[in-house]
Amino acid sequence: MKEKTFVDDINRSVYDVRDEEKDAYRIKQGLTEEIVLKISEEKNDPEWMREFRLKCLKIYNEIQVPDWGPSIEGLNMDNIATYVRANTDMKGTWEEVPEDIKETFERLGIPQAERESLAGVGAQYDSELVYHNVRKEVEEQGVIYTDFESALTGPYAEMVREHFMKLVPPTDHKFAALHGAVWSGGSFVYVPPGVKVEIPLQSYFRLNAKGAGQFEHTLIIVDEGADLHFIEGCSAPKYNVANLHAGCVELFVGKNARLRYSTIENWSKNMYNLNTKRAIAAEGATVEWVSGSFGSHVSYLYPMTILNGEGSHTEFTGITFAGEGQNLDTGLKVVHNAPNTTSFVNTRSISKGGGCATTRSSIVVNANAKGSKSSVSCESLMIDDISRSDTIPAMDIRTDECDIGHEASIGRISDDAVFYLMSRGLSEEEAKAMIVSGFADKVSKELPLEYAVEMNNLIRLEMVGSIG
């Protein structure tokens, strides 16, 4: 009997270990003014932030849920605890972090990665950071990398206030408003003019609590001529109730600066991932997004770049892997809002086991973006006939002085390619395994080696026999 090729699900054993929620502070479920004020009190917010949270709650209650995209009917805010804090404050060494939490991060390889290849690490556990550290030499360059709460009241408080939710206003969509009302945790990064951070910074977000939400805020300001690679990782154990992630990432990239923002998203399959990420690029700046979406039950994730300065540039490289029980709606947005701006987009999606992968994008070229160029390529691969794969790319062009190219394709593994590889001595299984691996390769090669390995582990393609 001919065996079917088996593209394995992501091996989640390392991510699915749950810690007991002992001595943790958990706010009551739901979303009310009382809850928002309680979060504000717990976090010792400055007055303006308390007011801002209340304003966001009002906006949240006024905005409808999206009438496009995957269903989020299974998400009931009345069942979500928006703030859960482990019984620890933030530590500067792993030894001080409570044993069970430390073990979780050890299993995820975070301390090891920090020792070997990172300039700084922030580790968030549920709603608050439990560990934060930055290498001395990076600190000496003047780089600020701190937890968001410290930034809010520390020497950079004005800068934070000036930028907080300015790029993603709470009116942007319902879950941006939700974020504004209940945000907690996250990181603040400031890279001074001309400073090049040679090795990446990383924030890792772990949501352990059942039926909880995580709403971290990441604000990165890369000043003129500076250079940074920031990596974000996230995971959670699987529960039989809905969890929610509605984080927010705001990136301000100065004149001739460069920022690469890489994400390996591996939330559990009960997670509603309604995250918002946005960057604004000044003259000559470069914003690079590398995005791997593997987890979550439902995802709405579209990193956006506003090319606001002449000659600014953005690249987006993304892969989405939707398996059983997953409806992942991912993609990107680019707004060309200055002359001679360029964007380059390359996405891959794989759907299997009844999963649904939707690639959604928009490229907007405003009338002032003369001389702009954009190239978009979207490829989708269907592994079986119980899955879905949809591509929804929009282009809105308001000047003639531009050059826009778009190509998309969807299909199965090419018989010709298999035949060619077999003629070169590979077995059918090897040939198909190589093609599927190659399909994902364009993303993994954009990641630092150790993260590329993690991504390949996540995909874990086990090929036996023929696909079909």
Added chain:
Amino acid sequence: METKQIILNELPMRTWNHLKMNEAVLEGVEISGSLPVEIQVEGQLETEKNIPESIPGIPTGAGRAVDALAEESDASVTTLKAAKPGAKGKAILQVKAAGQTMNRIFLEAAENAEMTVYLDIDSCPEAEGITLLQTKAELAPHALLRLVQIGHTSQTLDVLNDIGVRCAEGARFELVQLYLGGGRVWSGYEADLLGDDSSCNVYVGYHLQGEQKLDMNYVVRHRGKRSDSVITSAGALSDRSKKIFRGTLDFIKGGKTATGAEKEEVLLMSDEVHNQTIPLILCGEEDVAGSHGATIGKADEDALFYLSSRGIGKERAIAMLAKAKVDSALAYIKDPDLRERTENVIEGIYGHTDEDSES
């Protein structure tokens, strides 16, 4: 009859509302009658005034709101049939469009029949308001329908042109559309490739000028095995014109080894034009191949350089490239007589664009 608002040209799968691409809204629609249709028939085609039983259920690109409007306004019906298996024939339909009118055309082709239908939509220069035209076609196994539509109405007249076609096993539908007139134009098209080995091929060409607007929604549903489709949209935007192209290839589960391709080329000729493009590929079937390619931008510098080396000024060269988008449609019209008719319409609008040098 009271005026009303209708929602039409809806995307089969919605996206961000702020892009304003999900649908079109037509305000103040008022239908007060139908237009006379001048018909010349050659060969084995029959004309009728009744509505064939199977046809009302065929969906169109503009959507059900247009069906409802046709029913409410009791829009007149022109039915053309190649009723006998293997019948062949050609019909030339001419409409002098006027405002607040709606007409329905039903086309039916029996097994192995071959129909060619040419529809010329013109108007007098002072025509105002809106004219609506709905065409539905039912193709029996292995039937072939070639439909050519040339719209060159006055820019003071809005036009809604809506098509729905259903293809049985091995049936083929070929559509060539040219939009060379109209103020605001809404163009809907939906092909249901129900039968195995059925196919459709659409070429739509346009040149929008002044304040013209073209709003398109083209959908192909691939249900049959080995069904095949091509949608090609090519045109030029001048002055302050605006165009939206919605194109959807919908591969429905069961339609194995279906293939579909969407191609779009847009020549932008003014910095006040507005182009929107949203080409969807929806896929519920694993064993298919679908693709989309779009090229949007100003006139190709190499082509302009070549024309300049032949003594042709830049403005005229760009106009020639725009006309070339329209002329490309001619290659898709197989009937020599219809090609000539179309060529005459194009020349009537553009005049001769020989490569004569400018002094």
